[in-house]
Amino acid sequence: xxxxxxxxxxxxxxxxxxxxxxxxxxxxxxxxxxxxxxxxxxxxxxxxxxxxxxxxxxxxxxxxxxxxxxxxxxxxxxxxxxxxxxxxxxxxxxxxxxxxxxxxxxxxxxxxxxxxxxxxxxxxxxxxxxxxxxxxxxxxxxxxxxxxxxxxxxxxxxxxxxxxxxxxxxxxxxxxxxxxxxxxxxxxxxxxxxxxxxxxxxxxxxxxxxxxxxxxxxxxxxxxxxxxxxxxxxxxxxxxxxxxxxxxxxxxxxxxxxxxxxxxxxxxxxxxxxxxxxxxxxxxxxxxxxxxxxxxxxxxxxxxxxxxxxxxxxxxxx
Numbered sequence: 489x490x491x492x493x494x495x496x497x498x499x500x501x502x503x504x505x506x507x508x509x510x511x512x513x514x515x516x517x518x519x520x521x522x523x524x525x526x527x528x529x530x531x532x533x534x535x536x537x538x539x540x541x542x543x544x545x546x547x548x549x550x551x552x553x554x555x556x557x558x559x560x561x562x563x564x565x566x567x568x569x570x571x572x573x574x575x576x577x578x579x580x581x582x583x584x585x586x587x588x589x590x591x592x593x594x595x596x597x598x599x600x601x602x603x604x605x606x607x608x609x610x611x612x613x614x615x616x617x618x619x620x621x622x623x624x625x626x627x628x629x630x631x632x633x634x635x636x637x638x639x640x641x642x643x644x645x646x647x648x649x650x651x652x653x654x655x656x657x658x659x660x661x662x663x664x665x666x667x668x669x670x671x672x673x674x675x676x677x678x679x680x681x682x683x684x685x686x687x688x689x690x691x692x693x694x695x696x697x698x699x700x701x702x703x704x705x706x707x708x709x710x711x712x713x714x715x716x717x718x719x720x721x722x723x724x725x726x727x728x729x730x731x732x733x734x735x736x737x738x739x740x741x742x743x744x745x746x747x748x749x750x751x752x753x754x755x756x757x758x759x760x761x762x763x764x765x766x767x768x769x770x771x772x773x774x775x776x777x778x779x780x781x782x783x784x785x786x787x788x789x790x791x792x793x794x795x796x797x798x799x800x801x802x803x804x805x806x
Contacts, residue, residue, distance in 0.1 A: 526551060530552060530567065531545075542574070546570065546571065546574040552567045572605075579598060580655075586598055587656075595619050607641075613638050614667070615656050619635075620632070620634065620638065624674070632674060639667055642667050643667050643668060643671055646660070646667060665690050665693035665698075668686045668693065669686070669690040669697050669703055672706055673706060679714075680711075681715055684707060684715065687706055701760040701769070701773075704760065705754065705757040705769075707753040712750045716750055719743050720743055722739070723740065727740075748805065751777065752799060752802075754776060757773050758770055759799055760800070
């Protein structure tokens with residue numbers, strides 16, 4: 489929130505500023521002196537980092553854009569940028585207030601309106617993603633599809649080369665970690681291949697998700713239900729009843745490689761489950777891991793404990 493609150497202090501006085509207020513309709517043509525006066529009012533007040541003066545600058549810029557938007561004018565681009573930024577920061581402040589007060593319906597109302605004006609408002613996308621995930625965790629799935637859309641859009645912005653302002657998250661890494669984890673969580677059943685890709689990005693974000701057993705457990709599930717199911721089906725359809733061949737062996741190696749990625753993910757989940765409150769979940773994951781490990785080792789679990797003990801020292805397999 490660092491950048492956001494700096495802008496908040498400079499740009500406007502409070503969330504009670506009413507953007508709906510408009511001056512009466514004015515003639516489209518005005519004298520050059522009137523045009524210069526309006527621009528001077530904007531410029532004079534913009535320089536002063538006081539909320540009321542910034543509000544005056546906004547009103548002057550808004551009126552200028554309204555009057556001269558259909559004309560060739562060297563100041564229009566500058567004025568539009570100021571108006572858009574002022575309104576974006578105002579919407580983000582109102583969004584923050586609703587989020588802090590846990591008025592989640594209001595968060596979605598404000599956030600949707602903000603995104604209609606600026607589809608790449610990362611603050612709005614990030615806040616809506618957090619609220620949608622919290623609602624889903626609480627058992628309310630009514631906003632799931634909408635939240636998935638916000639997550640996809642926010643993740644895409646985090647991948648941009650110049651992405652730096654991570655508000656409402658503490659850092660760029662935190663933004664990438666949470667957004668990708670939440671996206672993977674939502675997609676784990678309906679689009680497991682996409683879920684696995686998102687979860688891999690989450691564990692590579694250098695945040696708490698890289699040490700969270702839940703992330704790896706979800707990754708293992710997503711790999712098995714997604715890519716592993718696909719390549720296994722393809723293998724059986726092509727080679728299930730046919731004699732061995734170089735093509736068959738190559739396809740089998742592909743199946744095994746994907747399966748080993750799932751084994752690796754489950755092993756990491758087990759290895760990271762060290763807290764007392766995690767032991768029940770660890771036992772269940774261990775059962776799943778053992779069955780999966782045996783399927784790739786001729787029905788034997790020999791070497792499994794050693795694999796679990798060393799898995800966190802190895803890079804995540806590609």
